Amino acid sequence: MSNEKSFFEEELNALEKKGKRKFLRLYDFGTSKLRDEIRRKPGQYFFLFLTSFMGSVITTGAALFMFSGNLIAQFVPKPATQVQGIQVAENKKVAHVEKYDPLLLASKLKKKETNFEIIDIRSVSEFLSGHIAGAINIPVYGTDIINKNGDIDQDALKLTFKQYLLTDKLMIIYAQNSYSSLPQEIATLFSSPAKRVKALAVGWEEWFHLNSKK
Numbered sequence: 001m002s003n004e005k006s007f008f009e010e011e012l013n014a015l016e017k018k019g020k021r022k023f024l025r026l027y028d029f030g031t032s033k034l035r036d037e038i039r040r041k042p043g044q045y046f047f048l049f050l051t052s053f054m055g056s057v058i059t060t061g062a063a064l065f066m067f068s069g070n071l072i073a074q075f076v077p078k079p080a081t082q083v084q085g086i087q088v089a090e091n092k093k094v095a096h097v098e099k100y101d102p103l104l105l106a107s108k109l110k111k112k113e114t115n116f117e118i119i120d121i122r123s124v125s126e127f128l129s130g131h132i133a134g135a136i137n138i139p140v141y142g143t144d145i146i147n148k149n150g151d152i153d154q155d156a157l158k159l160t161f162k163q164y165l166l167t168d169k170l171m172i173i174y175a176q177n178s179y180s181s182l183p184q185e186i187a188t189l190f191s192s193p194a195k196r197v198k199a200l201a202v203g204w205e206e207w208f209h210l211n212s213k214k
Contacts, residue, residue: 097187100172100198102207109133116170119161121182122204132174132207136164140182141175152185161190170196177203 108116109132120131121140131137138160140146145156164171171190173183183199191197202210 097184097191097197097199099184099201102200102202102210105132105172105200106211116172117164117167118200119164119171119173120204121173121175121186126176126204130208131204135174138164140186146182152182152189154189157186157189161186165190165195168195170198172198172200174200174207175203177205179203 105118118132118135120127120135120137122131122137123139123142124137126141127135127137127139140157140160145153145160147153158165171187173186175183178201180203187197187199200207
């Protein structure tokens with residue numbers, strides 16, 4: 001014990017000579033006083049350490065459980081609901097209606113086929129600035145069909161598309177670019193055994209880029 005004490009005294013004296021008084025106070029508390037307390041009450045400090053350790057383990061485990069639960073939930077599809085006889089997925093990321101191949105559409109246009117209709121859902125100004133040949137403009141963006149939250153008013157949408165839903169022609173819908181989810185949502189809403197509705201796999205921007213090279 002005397003050797004240990006003399007060792008600490010030498011260290012403290014050396015630090016004292018270097019003028020590190022602030023560090024000395026921390027060093028003194030962290031070595032001598034704390035060790036003395038642990039020696040006098042080893043059981044109490046062991047219990048404190050154990051409870052702190054268990055608390056950290058439980059907190060970390062709970063955080064990991066919550067994170068993994070949220071991660072798994074992202075990959076679990078939400079249930080569908082019935083809206084006026086049409087099944088619509090509750091989440092906006094619908095993907096069960098296959099998108100239409102732009103190369104196939106280009107082939108149809110080249111052959112001048114008439115068994116389909118191309119619907120451009122952009123605003124009138126966007127449509128007039130450029131559109132796919134033969135496309136019909138039915139504005140959805142910038143209208144009351146889409147509310148402030150970005151949700152579709154399905155009754156208004158059906159009323160707007162009514163005359164085109166009565167035909168047996170294939171309906172191909174597109175928007176400004178391929179990042180827009182509305183063509184896919186509309187296709188999912190209207191598609192049925194009696195009416196084929198597809199979202200074009202590209203938007204006007206990609207279509208223009210692909211065809212401007214020709």
